[in-house]
Amino acid sequence: MVRDVMMRYGREHLGFVWVILEPMLLTTGVLIVWSLIRPSQEHGIRLIGLVITGYMPLTLWRHLTNSASLLFRRSTAMLYHRNLSLLDIFLSRQLLEFAGATAALMFVYFTLVVAGLLEPVHDFTLALAGWLMMGWLALGVSSLTVVLSEKYEIAERFIQPFQYLQLPISGTFFLVDWLPYDAQQIIWYNPTVHCYEMFRAGFFGPSIVTYYSPLYVGIWAFTLSSIGLSAIAHMRSHIRIV
Numbered sequence: 001m002v003r004d005v006m007m008r009y010g011r012e013h014l015g016f017v018w019v020i021l022e023p024m025l026l027t028t029g030v031l032i033v034w035s036l037i038r039p040s041q042e043h044g045i046r047l048i049g050l051v052i053t054g055y056m057p058l059t060l061w062r063h064l065t066n067s068a069s070l071l072f073r074r075s076t077a078m079l080y081h082r083n084l085s086l087l088d089i090f091l092s093r094q095l096l097e098f099a100g101a102t103a104a105l106m107f108v109y110f111t112l113v114v115a116g117l118l119e120p121v122h123d124f125t126l127a128l129a130g131w132l133m134m135g136w137l138a139l140g141v142s143s144l145t146v147v148l149s150e151k152y153e154i155a156e157r158f159i160q161p162f163q164y165l166q167l168p169i170s171g172t173f174f175l176v177d178w179l180p181y182d183a184q185q186i187i188w189y190n191p192t193v194h195c196y197e198m199f200r201a202g203f204f205g206p207s208i209v210t211y212y213s214p215l216y217v218g219i220w221a222f223t224l225s226s227i228g229l230s231a232i233a234h235m236r237s238h239i240r241i242v
Helices: 004-007 019-039 047-066 086-114 126-152 152-171 181-186 191-207 216-232
Strands: none
Touching: 004 086, 019 047, 019 086, 047 126, 047 152, 047 191, 086 126, 086 216, 126 152, 126 191, 126 216, 181 216, 191 216
């Protein structure tokens, strides 16, 4: 992890602090813009709370999944160290991104609570479970992304379109309870929606109606990560060092 940070950010110009600042700046920027163009409350939820519970999990998802594209090809310098496996490289990058997004969430959250702009979390355990579920699900998608992008160059072209197409149905901008009944029955199959609902249920408590199934997300996350991590463990011979 230390070598990864040094390789990406160097030893100067704030260095690894950017791991925390990047997601924090994105969320702060969105919060300011939304405060200017949207009402202070939406469906009884304060705008600040909606943004925090939407964009922070989104930042976690995007940082974990985007960092996986061509990760091994960009980390070939580390592969000269025989004691480092591909799993070491992949998991260290995922842990680094997860730690950065989590630190950014905690900093923004405590700052807003101290300033009186955000209510304290109602159920910390449930909010934490939603956050961890999102991280686990993102890790599963990332493990498949890193394998596919290494074996098939064209796969990288589909990553960004997938991210943008998935965004409107991810749960970032809405609660399931806000949707018409027919839409609820469809959106229920998207596992990221369950993560958002769980995270928001912990944040806002009984003041909102949420629908989620930890078991459903767990099945998705376990299946994706099992397939992806198994594939990573057997693909060192396919890595092209250029």
